[in-house]
Amino acid sequence: xxxxxxxxxxxxxxxxxxxxxxxxxPLIKLIFLRNRTRCKFFSLTETPENYTVVLDEEGFKELKPxxxxxxxxxxxxxxxxxxxxxxxxxxxxxxxxxIAKSVIAPLAEQHVSVFMLSTYQTDFILVREKDLxxxxxxxxxxxxxxxxxxxxxVPVHSQDACNGLQRNGREVPHARVHPVLIxxxxxxxxxxxxxxxxxxxxxxxxxxxxxxxxxxxxxLLLSGELWRMVRIGGQPLGFDECGIVAQISQPLADxxxxxxxxxxxxxxxxxVPEEDIVSxxxxxxxxxxxxxx
Amino acid sequence: xxxxxxxxxxxxxxxxxxxxxxxxxPLIKLIFLRNRTRCKFFSLTETPENYTVVLDEEGFKELKPxxxxxxxxxxxxxxxxxxxxxxxxxxxxxxxxxIAKSVIAPLAEQHVSVFMLSTYQTDFILVREKDLxxxxxxxxxxxxxxxxxxxxxVPVHSQDACNGLQRNGREVPHARVHPVLIxxxxxxxxxxxxxxxxxxxxxxxxxxxxxxxxxxxxxLLLSGELWRMVRIGGQPLGFDECGIVAQISQPLADxxxxxxxxxxxxxxxxxVPEEDIVSxxxxxxxxxxxxxx
Numbered sequence: 196x197x198x199x200x201x202x203x204x205x206x207x208x209x210x211x212x213x214x215x216x217x218x219x220x221p222l223i224k225l226i227f228l229r230n231r232t233r234c235k236f237f238s239l240t241e242t243p244e245n246y247t248v249v250l251d252e253e254g255f256k257e258l259k260p261x262x263x264x265x266x267x268x269x270x271x272x273x274x275x276x277x278x279x280x281x282x283x284x285x286x287x288x289x290x291x292x293x294i295a296k297s298v299i300a301p302l303a304e305q306h307v308s309v310f311m312l313s314t315y316q317t318d319f320i321l322v323r324e325k326d327l328x329x330x331x332x333x334x335x336x337x338x339x340x341x342x343x344x345x346x347x348x349v350p351v352h353s354q355d356a357c358n359g360l361q362r363n364g365r366e367v368p369h370a371r372v373h374p375v376l377i378x379x380x381x382x383x384x385x386x387x388x389x390x391x392x393x394x395x396x397x398x399x400x401x402x403x404x405x406x407x408x409x410x411x412x413x414x415l416l417l418s419g420e421l422w423r424m425v426r427i428g429g430q431p432l433g434f435d436e437c438g439i440v441a442q443i444s445q446p447l448a449d450x451x452x453x454x455x456x457x458x459x460x461x462x463x464x465x466x467v468p469e470e471d472i473v474s475x476x477x478x479x480x481x482x483x484x485x486x487x488x
Numbered sequence: 489x490x491x492x493x494x495x496x497x498x499x500x501x502x503x504x505x506x507x508x509x510x511x512x513x514p515l516i517k518l519i520f521l522r523n524r525t526r527c528k529f530f531s532l533t534e535t536p537e538n539y540t541v542v543l544d545e546e547g548f549k550e551l552k553p554x555x556x557x558x559x560x561x562x563x564x565x566x567x568x569x570x571x572x573x574x575x576x577x578x579x580x581x582x583x584x585x586x587i588a589k590s591v592i593a594p595l596a597e598q599h600v601s602v603f604m605l606s607t608y609q610t611d612f613i614l615v616r617e618k619d620l621x622x623x624x625x626x627x628x629x630x631x632x633x634x635x636x637x638x639x640x641x642v643p644v645h646s647q648d649a650c651n652g653l654q655r656n657g658r659e660v661p662h663a664r665v666h667p668v669l670i671x672x673x674x675x676x677x678x679x680x681x682x683x684x685x686x687x688x689x690x691x692x693x694x695x696x697x698x699x700x701x702x703x704x705x706x707x708l709l710l711s712g713e714l715w716r717m718v719r720i721g722g723q724p725l726g727f728d729e730c731g732i733v734a735q736i737s738q739p740l741a742d743x744x745x746x747x748x749x750x751x752x753x754x755x756x757x758x759x760v761p762e763e764d765i766v767s768x769x770x771x772x773x774x775x776x777x778x779x780x781x
Binding site for chain 1: 512517521524687
């Protein structure tokens with residue numbers, strides 16, 4: 196399998212609920228008017244606490260500092276696993292489940308904290324720039340690693356990655372057992388062709404910027420699967436603890452249960468198929484019992 | 489002919505160029521998300537100086553006071569002429585030209601200042617609430633006047649209009665001769681079905697909120713007529729001077745030349761057909777020579 200280190204220097208930010216209004220102008224530009232900005236990577240996640248915005252440095256320039264904007268201090272790079280034809284796993288599962296053992300677990304063992312952004316098509320594993328050399332060393336055994344540079348994929352060898360990058364020597368705390376919350380809401384996971392974005396722009400703008408009372412957003416209820424959410428964390432998780440994704444994705448991988456995983460500024464979120472929510476709940480309860488005993 | 493006093497209490501406001509960004513949230517709501525607001529009358533005009541926003545009191549609530557928002561002190565009511573079948577004029581012209589003699593001129597004679605908003609379908613003549621009784625008295629000879637109230641058209645007689653409304657006794661300055669400016673730009677005048685608004689929302693949002701360098705806005709060049717603009721006023725006109733619209737629309741009516749007329753916070757603007765711009769220019773030059781001599 197191939198692992199690509201994408202050519203995006205990302206910032207992880209958060210906008211308060213009350214501050215959204217004053218960021219309407221740059222956010223609409225970043226989401227809907229791609230010709231107006233050089234931003235190539237943009238993700239917005241609304242949670243009851245705040246809005247998490249992950250975007251590259253070009254996009255980050257559009258967000259003026261204010262009391263409503265919090266910015267995590269590091270630069271992050273997105274990793275992306277590309278399975279190149281020769282199916283190495285017999286798993287039918289999608290999402291982080293597929294990369295739990297090959298990527299998530301090894302990085303957790305090396306104390307590398309990750310920020311996950313699952314999408315319909317693929318999963319982005321964000322790691323800090325300063326952890327890149329450890330990441331490469333750790334994953335080189337399992338993967339052919341490429342670094343995207345100006346549209347080209349350049350193979351990475353252990354030495355390259357270490358050039359100018361310091362080894363991750365710092366002692367980082369290992370994952371505690373975090374409480375989980377499983378709300379009743381059902382979720383749809385969708386993908387959208389960029390060309391169809393204008394057609395639903397007013398609906399999306401309405402949902403994103405004007406529906407502050409958590410109205411039903413399921414305006415496009417497809418015939419597809421429904422998903423349930425597991426929120427990880429009773430208190431905001433911060434960015435330094437590592438192994439949180441591993442703690443959740445490991446048992447899901449053992450049971451071959453698909454999962455999307457979305458990190459936000461305060462909490463992590465796993466989405467699992469509706470039909471698996473009972474077994475996932477039992478699994479997580481058992482895990483919490485084991486680890487706390 | 490019928491004249492309707494519409495059931496909208498309007499405010500005339502202006503937003504600075506640099507302030508637009510902070511009003512993106514309420515403006516997008518007012519323009520594109522009609523289910524989210526009770527605003528029933530909304531008009532936005534961009535000029536090189538600023539943005540003029542005319543809207544009813546429900547819409548006005550959405551605009552938070554700031555150094556970037558200027559508000560004219562009065563409440564205005566829109567008048568609307570409805571020609572009910574029996575064509576009283578043989579004119580083929582559209583716009584203010586049709587109401588120049590019957591509405592604009594008589595109001596100017598009575599020192600009532602008007603704020604014009606032409607649209608593709610019709611022309612709104614905005615008058616101040618305190619001038620309503622004079623307006624009714626002045627126009628009752630020529631028109632059947634109705635006041636829209638909660639969806640019904642109630643006939644207005646002279647006495648009704650005067651009830652509780654004071655006579656316009658104030659001495660107002662009569663129109664000076666204002667310089668005119670005729671830029672090279674060509675304009676299209678369009679109308680849009682509300683149902684098709686979502687389909688062009690991102691284009692409109694782009695033009696309204698992100699094209700600050702006066703780019704070509706003619707994204708929908710129809711086969712229809714092209715129009716040229718006459719801007720009236722060298723210095724900002726203010727709101728108290730009356731007879732400005734009459735001064736322009738009178739000679740256009742005499743020559744049966746169609747004209748849209750759009751007042752803004754700082755200047756007035758007449759749009760005349762491209763093929764008439766030479767004769768209109770000559771006409772206005774002659775008028776300026778006469779009046780200043």
